[in-house]
Amino acid sequence: QLQLVQSGGGLVQPGGSLRLSCAASGFTLDYSAIGWFRQAPGKEREGVSCISSSGGSTNYADSVKGRFTISRDNAKNTVYLQMNSLKPEDTAVYYCAGNSDCSGYMGAPFSFGSWGQGTQVIVSS
Numbered sequence: 001q002l003q004l005v006q007s008g009g010g011l012v013q014p015g016g017s018l019r020l021s022c023a024a025s026g027f028t029l030d031y032s033a034i035g036w037f038r039q040a041p042g043k044e045r046e047g048v049s050c051i052s053s054s055g056g057s058t059n060y061a062d063s064v065k066g067r068f069t070i071s072r073d074n075a076k077n078t079v080y081l082q083m084n085s086l087k088p089e090d091t092a093v094y095y096c097a098g099n100s101d102c103s104g105y106m107g108a109p110f111s112f113g114s115w116g117q118g119t120q121v122i123v124s125s
Helices: none
Strands: 003-007 010-012 018-025 033-039 046-051 058-060 068-073 078-083 092-099 119-123
Touching: 003 092, 018 033, 018 092, 018 119, 033 068, 033 078, 046 068, 046 078, 058 068, 078 092
Parallel strands: 010 119
Antiparallel strands: 003 018, 018 078, 033 046, 033 092, 046 058, 068 078, 092 119
């Protein structure tokens, strides 16, 4: 089973930037779409962004469009989420997960499997 290991995250002021990383352990990411999800306290897990296995297709939730950028480096077996212009409402635990494609990342996050361990992002002054 694909295992994903996350890094990045932390505390940042509003308007700041962070980059999250999602690296595969022991398996290649070449054939997996990777989604980023987040869950704020008391809220359901929601899709943030997704990238196809080739990297040729990317998707973003309306709430992050224009601020977040997803990318992948298959040579490094890693997917990134660059988060700019962060807002307090972006505060959440962020997760990456894999699937065959991105079709379910918005409406059916748990159609994805092999979840990363989660990383906390706090946007606060």
